Amino acid sequence: MEVVSLLDKVLKSRGQSLKKSNEYMWWSPFTQHHKPKLQINIHTGKWHCWVSNQGGHNLFQLFKKVGATRKDFRELSKLLGETTFYNTKNEPGNLDIKLPDEFKSLSEPHISIIKDHAMLFLKKRGITEQDIIRYNLGYCSEGPYNNRIIIPSYDSNGKLNYFVGRDFYSSTLKYKNPPIPKDVIGFDLYVNWSLPIILVEGVFDAMSVKSNSIPLFGKSILPRLYQKIVEKKVKDIFIVLDSDAFDDAIQMTEKFVNEGINVNFVKLDGQDPNDLGYKKMITKINNSLPMDFKQIMEMKLYGKKLLAN
Secondary structure (H helix, E strand, O other), X not given: OHHHHHHHHHHOOOOEEOOOOOEEEEOXXXXXXXXXXXXXXXOOOOEEEOOOOOEEOOHHHHHHHHOOOHHHHHHHHHHHOOOOOOOOOOOOOOOOOOOOOOOEEOOOOOOOHHHHHHHHHXXXXXXXXXXXXXXXXXXXXXXXXXXXXXXXXXXXXXXEEEEEEEEOOOXXXXXXOOOOXXXXXXXXXXXXXXXXXXXEOXXXXXXXXXXXXXXXXXXXXXXXXXXXXXXXXXXXXXXXXXXXXXXXXXXXXXXXXXXOOEEEEOOOOOOOHHHHHHHHHHHHHHOOEEEOHHHHHHHHHHOHHHHHO
């Protein structure tokens, strides 16, 4: 099978078929052991190392863990399909969503002047070929999302939970999103909840920051993301919002501080994370303002003037 052959290549060992359907064992890259200890279900994508106890719900997580190449990610995307990394049943309360029928992957080699314009737009925003593969970016050249770059978001199981359509020409409507609620966890597939997380407004902000960043798809935090942050016992949060979202950021900060979470407020000084780029954003994050009850009260009293200091 093609998926098994790709796993053999990435894991640098030969998978051994088990009696249970679709289950294989590989030598684990996470430990040294005299027997194969990495078990993978090639149908569901679930994987687990029986020695190190590391595991996940899809092969994209595994490829990320072992440092697979961009070519390997591209090949995995081809094998598993483009609209969703895995075909799974909807969880209760989830709305069914799929990418536009006209969606074309930007990582696929084909000649198109519209694709060239989309790629130029992304290049100007600092989005790399690696980002295009990692986030499965695509575009539409016709249909309701005509002349828009499509930025998908996937949940922790690799199932599509939302997408954003960004016009790459001069349009009065920059963004066009699917007609479903935004109460999802953006880019959940790529989040390591045991590390500090960074909350940003939009998808391009998240791709610019790169490191464990979550787009809010707006200026406020919605219930599902808030609940998961609490459930996962996240210890540190960095909040990166524009100055026009100051009040929302303060409310968000207060809620997290009340949960015992360390919160840092990142000052953008009127700039945009995507314009600043990765290196400058990391500097701003490292120089961010730690928040406590006293700091929150001062920001409520003095507002944006305090951030200007």
